[in-house]
Amino acid sequence: MPRFAANLSLMFTEHAFLDRFDAARGAGFDAVEFLFPYEVEPSAIAERLQRNRLTQVLFNLPPGDWAAGEKGFAALPDKFDELQRSLHSALPYALATGVKRLHLLAGNADRRDAAAALAFRRSLAVAAHFFAPHGIDVLIEPLNRRDAPGYFLDDVDYAHALVREMAIANLKLQFDVYHCQILHGDVTTRLREMLPMIGHVQIASVPSRHEPDGEELNYPFLFDELDRLGYAGFVGAEYRPRGKTEDGLGWFKPYRAGT
């Protein structure tokens, strides 16, 4: 049975950020993820995780000015210093939360630009090397072009080939089913092919990015497929609830611990 993590940047937003940990536990989750922790002290997050016996499964490395549309720096040759500083800023959060996966954002750049592609490879190697002594994987995630126009990493096959080719033990693919379905389709075949490189899976319905309970994809089939493939990682519920988060958890009921 897949192990689900509630994404606290999108779910339980009825509550203040720190109170979302309590709400996730109350709804039966054992694990959480979120986009960015950087506006809260690491110790405050650690305290909520401990109090609720929650596993922190993922968060993103700093993105730059997110509100202004920045989405990281890894593929931006002129921002290598900023990339390096961002690794240091994330480390105290990683240590306090015990997280074992960090998503490295690529930034807005053209994938066909040789300088951007080279910068991306260099950043991946540097970030993976930086976090390896802490037992932390660095993940890259292709985003669809409708939600993230201009984003460097806009192709799942390219990302998978890159991770395979670089062959760094703690560099992995973050396979967001929602983005993959919008970019390419053929999700099941890609999961089968890419599983050895996959460090994290995320889900949402397509096209609405609401609860994973209908629309284009058959999630019960995909969850069973992850089991058939022997996927041992987490599945991040990264969706925007249609209404109150608790009211939309019907999809999760069969997978709740103790049910």
Ligand SMILES: O=C(O)[C@@H](O)C(=O)CO
């Ligand atoms: O899918 C997404 O949007 C997220 O996983 C993310 O990290 C975007 O930055």
Ligand SMILES: [Mg+2]
């Ligand atoms: Mg995602």
